[in-house]
Amino acid sequence: MFGWEFPPHITGGLGTACFGLTKGLLKHGVDVQFVVPKAYGDESQEAVRIINASDVTVMMNDPIFRDYWSQITYMEIGSNLIPYVGPEDFQEMVKENLNTSVQEGSRVFSEKFQFSGKYGHDLMEEVARYALVGASIAANSEFDIIHAHDWLTYSAGVAAKKISGKPLVVHMHATEFDRSGENYNENVYEIERKGMAEADRVITVSNLTRNIVIDRYHIDPDKVITVHNAVEPPEKTELIDAEKHVKEKIVTFLGRITFQKGPEYFIEAAQKVLERDPNVRFVMAGTGDLMEKMIRRVAKLKISSHFHFTGFLKGENVDRMFAMSDVYVMPSVSEPFGISPLEAMRSNVPVVISKQSGVAEVLDHVMKVDFWDVDAMADAIYGLLHYKSLNDMVVTGGTEEVNNLKWESAARKVVDIYESLL
Amino acid sequence: MRSVCLYFQVHQPFRLRTYRFFDIGADHYYYDDYQNKRIARRIATNCYLPANEVLLGLINEYGSAFKVTFSISGTALEQFKKYTPEVIESFKRLAKTGNVEFLAETYSHSMAGLIDPAEFKRQVKEHDAAIKELFDYTPTAFRNTELVYSNSIAGQVLEMGYKIMLTEGAKQLLGWKSPNFVYFSASHPRLKLLLRNYQLSDDMTFRFSQQEWSEWPLTAEKFVKWLNHVDKKQELVNLFMDYETFGEHQKADAGIFGFLRAFPEQLIKTRNWVFRTASEVSGDNQPVAGIDCPHPISWADEERDLTAWLGNDLQNEAFSSLYKVSETMANCTDADLHRDWNYLQTSDHLYYMCTKWFSDGDVHQYFNPYGTPYEAFLNYMNVLSDFLIRVKEYAENQAEVPVEPLPEVATPGKKPITLKSKGTVK
Numbered sequence: 001m002f003g004w005e006f007p008p009h010i011t012g013g014l015g016t017a018c019f020g021l022t023k024g025l026l027k028h029g030v031d032v033q034f035v036v037p038k039a040y041g042d043e044s045q046e047a048v049r050i051i052n053a054s055d056v057t058v059m060m061n062d063p064i065f066r067d068y069w070s071q072i073t074y075m076e077i078g079s080n081l082i083p084y085v086g087p088e089d090f091q092e093m094v095k096e097n098l099n100t101s102v103q104e105g106s107r108v109f110s111e112k113f114q115f116s117g118k119y120g121h122d123l124m125e126e127v128a129r130y131a132l133v134g135a136s137i138a139a140n141s142e143f144d145i146i147h148a149h150d151w152l153t154y155s156a157g158v159a160a161k162k163i164s165g166k167p168l169v170v171h172m173h174a175t176e177f178d179r180s181g182e183n184y185n186e187n188v189y190e191i192e193r194k195g196m197a198e199a200d201r202v203i204t205v206s207n208l209t210r211n212i213v214i215d216r217y218h219i220d221p222d223k224v225i226t227v228h229n230a231v232e233p234p235e236k237t238e239l240i241d242a243e244k245h246v247k248e249k250i251v252t253f254l255g256r257i258t259f260q261k262g263p264e265y266f267i268e269a270a271q272k273v274l275e276r277d278p279n280v281r282f283v284m285a286g287t288g289d290l291m292e293k294m295i296r297r298v299a300k301l302k303i304s305s306h307f308h309f310t311g312f313l314k315g316e317n318v319d320r321m322f323a324m325s326d327v328y329v330m331p332s333v334s335e336p337f338g339i340s341p342l343e344a345m346r347s348n349v350p351v352v353i354s355k356q357s358g359v360a361e362v363l364d365h366v367m368k369v370d371f372w373d374v375d376a377m378a379d380a381i382y383g384l385l386h387y388k389s390l391n392d393m394v395v396t397g398g399t400e401e402v403n404n405l406k407w408e409s410a411a412r413k414v415v416d417i418y419e420s421l422l
Numbered sequence: 423m424r425s426v427c428l429y430f431q432v433h434q435p436f437r438l439r440t441y442r443f444f445d446i447g448a449d450h451y452y453y454d455d456y457q458n459k460r461i462a463r464r465i466a467t468n469c470y471l472p473a474n475e476v477l478l479g480l481i482n483e484y485g486s487a488f489k490v491t492f493s494i495s496g497t498a499l500e501q502f503k504k505y506t507p508e509v510i511e512s513f514k515r516l517a518k519t520g521n522v523e524f525l526a527e528t529y530s531h532s533m534a535g536l537i538d539p540a541e542f543k544r545q546v547k548e549h550d551a552a553i554k555e556l557f558d559y560t561p562t563a564f565r566n567t568e569l570v571y572s573n574s575i576a577g578q579v580l581e582m583g584y585k586i587m588l589t590e591g592a593k594q595l596l597g598w599k600s601p602n603f604v605y606f607s608a609s610h611p612r613l614k615l616l617l618r619n620y621q622l623s624d625d626m627t628f629r630f631s632q633q634e635w636s637e638w639p640l641t642a643e644k645f646v647k648w649l650n651h652v653d654k655k656q657e658l659v660n661l662f663m664d665y666e667t668f669g670e671h672q673k674a675d676a677g678i679f680g681f682l683r684a685f686p687e688q689l690i691k692t693r694n695w696v697f698r699t700a701s702e703v704s705g706d707n708q709p710v711a712g713i714d715c716p717h718p719i720s721w722a723d724e725e726r727d728l729t730a731w732l733g734n735d736l737q738n739e740a741f742s743s744l745y746k747v748s749e750t751m752a753n754c755t756d757a758d759l760h761r762d763w764n765y766l767q768t769s770d771h772l773y774y775m776c777t778k779w780f781s782d783g784d785v786h787q788y789f790n791p792y793g794t795p796y797e798a799f800l801n802y803m804n805v806l807s808d809f810l811i812r813v814k815e816y817a818e819n820q821a822e823v824p825v826e827p828l829p830e831v832a833t834p835g836k837k838p839i840t841l842k843s844k845g846t847v848k
Contacts, residue, residue: 272444275444276443276444276446364794365796366796367794367796367797367800368793368794375440375442375444376440376442378442378443378444379442379443379800379801379804380796380800382443383443383796383799383800383803383804386443387739387799387800387803388739389735389736389738389739389799390736390796390799390800390803392735393734393735393736393777393796394796397777
């Protein structure tokens, strides 16, 4: 399997999904060899989260993970690959951090593989280099199926297929259109298209994504199969001490503050709710390129006293945030799947999600609204805060629903796909 | 001679507009006029008008051998008056033939009989008056919303003076018994019961155009043959159905109107059968046994129970919240409030909140203007919140005792100061 991130070093849903899926696959007796490019250097917050080596050690010693790690081979490839960063931003970062990166990365890299390569100066070069790594692994390991997650790894997947002749499955967690809207990067699009065209099967995380793959990448519908994501059962049984220090109800947005997550719709809805009911606080947790704009918008609407920005939250703080929340909102403009509502539901928080999210396809006990319909969004939030039976039913039904979305079942479907190729 | 009792339910709800929480207290008009008009017109064209024509043709052709029974809810009548007056005219023509019986029911197709006997009675009265006014007809037989029936409802209906009631031939009532007889209420023996033969009724209403059904296509010949196969000792067959079966649920191009015309013709020609109204079959036939019904039944879904309307917490909250103001509304003279009180009681609003469709579904989906039961509940509760505020304000205004200004100098001997009160003083 070619991926790009793995818990606990995750920047988004992809790492969580890969982790859940591999765990599910292990239950079905599949041996997984997971290849992850590892970014070295201190180029950004995001990258630091990927490479914190001490955390990996903790993970290895944790009994929960020991079984897991004993069954899979985990490889790290020195690389500057960074998820959720476009080629342009990447170039900037590489320029800034070139020296340190090269030094450290080369050492790791050359120890493991006889590549003398330097880091590429742009992301495309890097992807190509990762493909060479893929080919080299394919030539030196035993395996039956190649499974590549998202576009950065597709070239590696294709190269591995060419060397080994083994079937290739590519997994679309997000398309370029989800990340960038209509201002998509043509090179990225081309890598995605080529990867899917060369693949024997394409797995999409929702029918929403499947339709994009078929309509906009013109991939043969017969080989595109939807396998909805799932959610891991809670690892901890004890409830998080969610001491709220405010008496108002809390409504939460949690995610990257970027165009595709629809943060501005959350703010507009917040304003409508606050006009009627001042006993509510809104929280926007996360960071992103639109954060400053959002802060300005909140100030302009004069709701800053009831609207809070937390910055990036991680690990336990995320759980605590969910535990404190009375309503969770995911107003995504375009969301291939969207795992965070499931995490909220697992914490018994009722959720409002946009109909433009893949996760809406698998959930009944949630409030579904169009992302642009801020009236409906405000209404759903207000209803969950004020109508008890609605809140109770959404929470009860939702918890049951989310407990039935198991990675084991999702992995079963993936195994079926593998078997159809062998 | 054996009898077929053909009974058709005609009902339209006043669907609510999208009503947001910020409309509460600001906007007191709740109805989606556009949708209501559009749907009323569509169904008039597809169903009411052509189906009425077929029935009128049969009556003209076969005279007293062909009679039918209708129930038309008050909300449906209002919509016809407003949007499709030609439907009213068409029903008037049917009424004039004398071959049509109109049933009593609640004005707004409500579930009041389950919660509020006084309101139940009031609504039935209001509906009787509407039927009298439009068709110069005084109903003598009763059918409750969605054929909901129980011992308790039987008592209320008998008390209102009706001696005949229609309900579902549900398995849990009949056990091994056949629906093809007249029965009576075990708890209130003076009330005769007509029970729907759901097998034969549903053959027409649900299965008619189902190509996977082993009996498809359903022809008049086949249906008449089935009726003839009914045990000779059994006196009547009650075919009760939603009138929208004709042209709306079963489409014209599937041949449903041809069937509606042909099967009575062929049945009458056998000379073994006649079509009788609900009151006639009850008069012609002696009741054979008492039916006990401690728990309410209906004609809906496999379960034939109330769970489509009062089966989850959303529905129960909405229902009980609404009826909290029934005492105030009983004496309310405000026309707008009265209208809203009627319209909000319509059981369709509860039906839209049914969560059974997550498993048991197509029929529920078909009738539902909302994407999910949660949306339906949210919208209804917003409307209800506004309504309840208005009722409360109304009650407070009524309770206020306007005192005539005291004369500046109260001279003894002048006429005593009177206290005026519009309504009840609390």
